[in-house]
Amino acid sequence: MPAYLHPGVYVEEIPSGVKPIEAVGTSIAAFVGEIRKGPIGEPVLIHSWDDYEKTFGPIASSEDTMGLAVSAYYLNGGRDAYIARLVSTDPPAAASSSKLQGEGAGVGDVLIITAASDGTWGNEVYIKIKKITPPDLNFTLEVGHLKQNEFVADEIFGNLNMDANSDNYILTRVNNTSQLVTVSLAGGVSSHYQKGTLTGAAMESDADVFSTGIKDNMSLSINLDGLGVNRVTFGTADSLSLAGNNKDDGEKVADALQQKVNAISQQDTYQKFQCQYTSDRKFVLTSGTKSSSSSVTIYDGDGADTDLARFLKLDSTANPASVHGSANVVPRELTGISGQGMPLEGGSYSKPASKEYKTFFSTKLKKIPDVSIIVLPGQNMPQTGGNTIIDEALTHAEETKSRMVIIDPPPDVELDQGAKVDQIGLSTSTYGVLYYPWVRVTNPFYNVDTNPNVDKTLTIAPSAFAAGMWSKIDSRRGVWKAPAGLETSLSGVSGLKFIVGDGDQDQLNPMGVNCLRKLPGAGPVIWGSRTLSTRANPEWRYVPVRRTAIFIEQSIYNGIQWAVFEPNDHRLWSSLRLNIDSFMNGLFRSGAFQGEKASDAYFVRCGLGDTMTQGDIDRGQVLVIVGFAPLKPAEFVIVRIQQKIAQQ
Numbered sequence: 001m002p003a004y005l006h007p008g009v010y011v012e013e014i015p016s017g018v019k020p021i022e023a024v025g026t027s028i029a030a031f032v033g034e035i036r037k038g039p040i041g042e043p044v045l046i047h048s049w050d051d052y053e054k055t056f057g058p059i060a061s062s063e064d065t066m067g068l069a070v071s072a073y074y075l076n077g078g079r080d081a082y083i084a085r086l087v088s089t090d091p092p093a094a095a096s097s098s099k100l101q102g103e104g105a106g107v108g109d110v111l112i113i114t115a116a117s118d119g120t121w122g123n124e125v126y127i128k129i130k131k132i133t134p135p136d137l138n139f140t141l142e143v144g145h146l147k148q149n150e151f152v153a154d155e156i157f158g159n160l161n162m163d164a165n166s167d168n169y170i171l172t173r174v175n176n177t178s179q180l181v182t183v184s185l186a187g188g189v190s191s192h193y194q195k196g197t198l199t200g201a202a203m204e205s206d207a208d209v210f211s212t213g214i215k216d217n218m219s220l221s222i223n224l225d226g227l228g229v230n231r232v233t234f235g236t237a238d239s240l241s242l243a244g245n246n247k248d249d250g251e252k253v254a255d256a257l258q259q260k261v262n263a264i265s266q267q268d269t270y271q272k273f274q275c276q277y278t279s280d281r282k283f284v285l286t287s288g289t290k291s292s293s294s295s296v297t298i299y300d301g302d303g304a305d306t307d308l309a310r311f312l313k314l315d316s317t318a319n320p321a322s323v324h325g326s327a328n329v330v331p332r333e334l335t336g337i338s339g340q341g342m343p344l345e346g347g348s349y350s351k352p353a354s355k356e357y358k359t360f361f362s363t364k365l366k367k368i369p370d371v372s373i374i375v376l377p378g379q380n381m382p383q384t385g386g387n388t389i390i391d392e393a394l395t396h397a398e399e400t401k402s403r404m405v406i407i408d409p410p411p412d413v414e415l416d417q418g419a420k421v422d423q424i425g426l427s428t429s430t431y432g433v434l435y436y437p438w439v440r441v442t443n444p445f446y447n448v449d450t451n452p453n454v455d456k457t458l459t460i461a462p463s464a465f466a467a468g469m470w471s472k473i474d475s476r477r478g479v480w481k482a483p484a485g486l487e488t489s490l491s492g493v494s495g496l497k498f499i500v501g502d503g504d505q506d507q508l509n510p511m512g513v514n515c516l517r518k519l520p521g522a523g524p525v526i527w528g529s530r531t532l533s534t535r536a537n538p539e540w541r542y543v544p545v546r547r548t549a550i551f552i553e554q555s556i557y558n559g560i561q562w563a564v565f566e567p568n569d570h571r572l573w574s575s576l577r578l579n580i581d582s583f584m585n586g587l588f589r590s591g592a593f594q595g596e597k598a599s600d601a602y603f604v605r606c607g608l609g610d611t612m613t614q615g616d617i618d619r620g621q622v623l624v625i626v627g628f629a630p631l632k633p634a635e636f637v638i639v640r641i642q643q644k645i646a647q648q
Helices: 049-056 065-075 121-123 169-179 246-262 354-363 388-401 418-424 465-475 502-511 543-559 570-590 612-616
Strands: 029-034 043-045 081-085 097-101 109-115 127-129 139-147 150-160 179-187 195-198 218-224 229-234 273-277 283-286 296-299 321-323 373-380 404-408 430-435 438-443 457-460 513-519 524-528 602-605 625-628
Touching: 029 065, 029 465, 043 049, 049 081, 065 081, 065 373, 065 457, 065 465, 109 121, 127 150, 150 169, 169 179, 195 296, 195 457, 229 246, 246 273, 246 283, 283 296, 283 388, 354 388, 373 388, 373 465, 388 404, 404 465, 404 543, 418 502, 430 465, 465 524, 502 513, 543 570, 543 625, 570 602, 570 625
Parallel strands: 029 081, 029 373, 373 404, 404 430, 430 513
Antiparallel strands: 043 081, 097 109, 109 179, 127 139, 139 150, 195 283, 195 321, 218 229, 218 296, 273 283, 438 457, 513 524, 602 625
């Protein structure tokens, strides 16, 4: 309670008690099954066919059931979808890879190039390493494939190096951007890194080279391991009594320069920096570290008279030999036989079994509440005996009570009588829907010029077409509209595998088999909207009734979470009635229910003596009862015609 301690005007905000319930999505599909490439066991949300291709690749072949299904889904109005790639865990899948050797003598393998995901698709990936003329340590990695035995680059990464502190470090560049491969260091690579060194040009042999001594304010700039440029200056306080003897004087200068660099910073690189004067009259500067970024870089001073770098033959004009710490582990040039590059090898995977599907449903898909449609490309009902994977999906749907499974019939069985449907062994779950027959589509691999010897059409399962149409009708009309009728004209369909006539559908419709039919003037359309519970549970006979119930249940469930732990009295009950009634009334006005008046279309009840007893309240329970009169499709439109008898 607020405290009023001094006289004045107090302005307070009072909650209205209105907490609107938001409608949940009803058209997000989950495609679960076998795919050649892509992340394994993790549902990936996509929004378009382009998104699918970026992650899982284009349609790989006429046997690519997942690619063909997702393509059909988006072609027929599909929107968002989760794609889940499953593989067998026994034996486990493996990714294709290849090792690259380093330039240094005795170094061996320095890099491992691995396909971005497990599977045999990686065996078709080829790589090239192109080098720039030494001593440049940069190189180019090309990743591609063979087309008519010629290398075609799909990704090119230029100016790569082995410097872990560089923006062009190969692990950083490739692993952050490549869709095809990942790069890692081969075992023991770190032991092959050498200390970065810079060897200056040879000093003259004349004895009086140092006779003039180091001039006052002579300086140079040095950068160790790319840590930053620092200036080193010799002033009047530096007493270097040089006698004009090359070796002695050179060692004195080397020792003085080393001490000055050591004093620049407390970092190990500077503390361990070394400068030596060799017997062949060269200054050799060595970094204090042995890493991928180890290097010594010297810059000219301010001018000719005070330029210590030039005086000591360490400047760039003297062309000193600089060896980077990563020089030993730069990969060798690799172009392959006839310029084809080198293929990755060793990729493998096996088809997932029912245990992989069951694990995915219970551990991953269960945690994604917005999925409302499940499609299982590559999994269809056999002619006899049933399908345990489809059974696992239906069990999952019944447990979550928030999604439906679209099932495919046997591909080569003509269901022209009810007895054949009985042999399939279909479940009678209210969360299962089956469409028949399979659909003919244009073969994406047929080309009259380049590939004329393949079939012009392919036969694919109908479930993805239905899923896309569900999404399309939901956005146009609402989840309560049956996804069937003339407005469900299917796109991308060149024909149906079996022709369904009126007599055939007389057998199939009562058994919950929804037919795809080719109607005059309309083309192929969905001509049925029943669940598999047609006979077992006729209350949930129709697809829109079951989906509308799921929609209402999930929306209310999400929308009244605020009520948990609120005081359980008439104020809470009234607020629940108000908010749920407002949501249901909005649906009524949108045409989701039967009834001319709201009181005929739905009701919301919550209160002591109505939905609850004092015992319920004592147990901490609030009971709300919501009823609605669902719209049912006009499945049979009957027109009765009668002759009018002439009146006298």
